[in-house]
Amino acid sequence: MRAPESSTPMSRHKRTPTEDLAAYHASIAIDLETGCWLWTGAITKGPHGNGGYGVCQADGKSTLCHRFGLELKLGRDLTDLEYSLHTCDNRACQNPDHLWAGSAQDNSDDMVARGRARNNSASKRPLMLTEVKAMAALRAKGNSWYSIARAFGRYQQTCKRNVLHFLVATAKKPAPTVIALEVASLVADAGRLRDALAA
Numbered sequence: 001m002r003a004p005e006s007s008t009p010m011s012r013h014k015r016t017p018t019e020d021l022a023a024y025h026a027s028i029a030i031d032l033e034t035g036c037w038l039w040t041g042a043i044t045k046g047p048h049g050n051g052g053y054g055v056c057q058a059d060g061k062s063t064l065c066h067r068f069g070l071e072l073k074l075g076r077d078l079t080d081l082e083y084s085l086h087t088c089d090n091r092a093c094q095n096p097d098h099l100w101a102g103s104a105q106d107n108s109d110d111m112v113a114r115g116r117a118r119n120n121s122a123s124k125r126p127l128m129l130t131e132v133k134a135m136a137a138l139r140a141k142g143n144s145w146y147s148i149a150r151a152f153g154r155y156q157q158t159c160k161r162n163v164l165h166f167l168v169a170t171a172k173k174p175a176p177t178v179i180a181l182e183v184a185s186l187v188a189d190a191g192r193l194r195d196a197l198a199a
């Protein structure tokens with residue numbers, strides 16, 4: 001049972017399940033083109049191929065998001081023998097329709113199949129804008145390029161290049177200076193004067 005709410009602001013507040021759920025959904029960006037729900041919060045660094053999975057807080061503990069999301073879908077906890085597997089190639093994906101409960105054997109079959117698909121680079125579609133935005137958000141939160149690359153099943157260089165291009169393309173243009181505005185106004189005046197003389 002939860003301790004009664006304390007009025008002191010310094011007390012540690014354990015989130016309610018509703019707050020856990022709200023925080024979980026607040027870190028998801030839906031990619032309308034692929035249907036993937038991309039995690040934009042913390043992701044695992046994990047060596048040996050375990051990096052790139054979203055991490056969220058549930059019941060006061062750090063939890064792997066794709067397990068949390070599948071448990072929400074199933075309405076029950078996964079057992080220790082069950083794996084949350086993706087039908088898409090995005091570890092970052094939280095779409096319940098892209099998650100299914102499999103065995104250890106399913107998990108290893110899946111990894112072999114995905115490894116083969118990844119080696120066939122011709123099958124790689126270009127990154128979607130929502131994916132690049134999610135990568136930029138992950139990077140802004142301090143996640144490593146390694147983890148981000150794992151999350152999206154891409155090379156680190158591909159992630160870096162796309163995020164860099166996105167940031168450059170969306171960088172705020174400096175506001176026109178007073179001088180530039182004056183020059184523009186003088187040029188317009190000169191144009192009107194020339195038109196008037198020519199008439």
Ligand SMILES: [Zn+2]
Nearest residue numbers: 036088093098
């Ligand atoms: Zn997906």
